[in-house]
Amino acid sequence: DTEVTQTPKHLVMGMTNKKSLKCEQHMGHRAMYWYKQKAKKPPELMFVYSYEKLSINESVPSRFSPECPNSSLLNLHLHALQPEDSALYLCASSQDTSGSPYEQYFGPGTRLTVT
């Protein structure tokens, strides 16, 4: 199974709502990533988790709060978002973050609209 799953596929939320995005992989990968992608732009790295610990935060606003409950699951908690946060949120995983580069496997993304 080389699949990364993301739920929900689509999400519409108001600026005062709290919601969460979920990502799951069962490939035994120990590194997981969140990316944000605006329309017609490349994905931008947000967070990297390595062995369930946050290792990179690319200066992401605190209204985005990642969580890695176990090695297979990655959540992104959303609170008080702005309309400009509307984007495709992509999750990825890779075998490890150290040593030779490993390919990243991406999920299909969650299309988020903030109203």
Next chain:
Amino acid sequence: DAKTTQPNSMESNEEEPVHLPCNHSTISGTDYIHWYRQLPSQGPEYVIHGLTSNVNNRMASLAIAEDRKSSTLILHRATLRDAAVYYCILSPPATETSYDKVIFGPGTSSSVIP
């Protein structure tokens, strides 16, 4: 992070080879060259990576210039399914303090004409 330069867009005919160039004149000696692609309405997909030697896999070939300042992704026989944005990315080998960051540039939008 070292930068890459790719054409904004390229067009190719179905069933013909596709050569997608990438310039990376500021590449360091330890940077790996990665290629990912993103089909419409999908997440990115790993294609291939290399360091110094040319690489082949079931999806594509990667030709790396001797001075490593440029590389070319080769799809041997384009199909309509290969229409995607192709990203050329450089990253150093990950260490305990420098993780495997994949920083995407604008990429090349490659279309295939039937």
